[in-house]
Amino acid sequence: MLEVYQLHKEINGREILKDIQFTIKDGGSLAIVGESGSGKSTLAQLIMALKQPTSGQVLFNGRCLPNKRIKSYKEWYRDIQIVFQNSASTLNPSMSLFQCLEEPLINFTSLKKQERKERVLEYSSKVGLHEDLLRNRPGRLSGGQYQRACLAKALIIHPKLLICDEIVSNLDMLLQHQIIELLKSIQKEEGLSLLFITHDLSLVPGLCTDILVLKEGEKVEQFRASSLRDEGERDSYTMNLVKSTEMLEAAWKQYVL
Template identity: 80%
Template sequence: MLQVQQVFKEINGRQILKDINFSIEDGGSLAIVGESGSGKSTLAQLIMALKQPTSGQIIFNGRNLPSKGIKSYKAWYRDIQIIFQNTASTLNPSMSLFQCLEEPLINFTNLNRTERKNRILEYLGKVGLREDLLRNRPGKLSGGQYQRACLAKALMMNPKLLICDEVVSNLDIVLQQQMIELLMSIQKEQGLSLLFITHDLSLVPGLCTDILVMKDGKKVEQFNTTDLHHERERDAYTITLLKSTEMLETAWKKYL
């Protein structure tokens, strides 16, 4: 499905990514975990062809990362969708929610208006949003509703791979859990491949089968999620991330 091979990325003379290698099989799920500044989001932008690697290869379903040509980019974007960390810029604030969701269907599919409306209603239901919200502008949605709308927008394209870049970091702990459960349900239902990018290891078990840990633009280690708590096998940096997560969970419980 997705192969990332010896990828390097340099920006303004600074090495952001250094020899990144991993793959995701059809229907597979991988979490990329690391602190802010570890290169996670840059890697997501490369996979989405929003930036080009300095060297290395990104291959999806046998196709190389597009570097030119509208048709090749359109085909890439149909198959790979992303939900960004900063979702506030995902939906056009001057449009209604219906128009925001319809726009990619106009640009990337041949569906007529009735078919587009039916697709929108179908995925609105999948993410648990009411139909009457379609008349509202995005700014009137709650944080949780906005995030679900962004998920619906991505899923409507029937992608083969969904990239989630810190999609729950701005939500409270209850909404985080709801969003994770929704992603688990949809991935199972649609057979999606999932790349879940986060700094919080507590969000990964149950959602992803494998974990890749990054630090300073480098791959620290990769392992099966079931081995997360096998501390003797884990890198010291991974253990630090894990213990930081456990401390936050303990602090949260005091307020629940």
């Protein structure tokens, strides 16, 4: 279980996050939603121990954020993996795709060579990548293939929690929904806990059970995804996000048709 308590982050005297608090239970799913600059990505970096909070706590299954010991970081990353919005540097361009997917198995597991090969083939198939692509270097993949490969690399060591930070924002709407459907399938199959960070509320229903809305680093509200469009219950900021998403969807459909 992920537990975030009174998380606060300042950078150069500026408040980026203010008193953020939430939990994600085993197998649970939470969407963090807000405009650019609302602190979503900073929150992901804090949970991944890529930055340290100014105050507050992050716990995973009772363990605190890792300290300076390499072993504690390795244990943290064994259980929590992230796929970033800008994933261009996730896959080593000098390696084959097979080597890129095998790398976390070498670093985080004790699997033998044949077992690693079988796991790579399993997860490349699971995310919809043909075996022939494994010989290629990442630079030869399309945008959609690259993002699928990043998902496979994050999932291949069987983490307990996956953080997705705007992972489909650079893809067209058709590819976005393909990746979302893939996430739904994998989460259901593996009982994965999910923290899904996005500015696009249309991606959340059916993927996450709960939504937390951020604005300028502060929590606006948290609610069940099923009540997203209950206008009488939602904050006006949340409803503005809903309406802006609906306008973008309508414009895209008109353009495609």
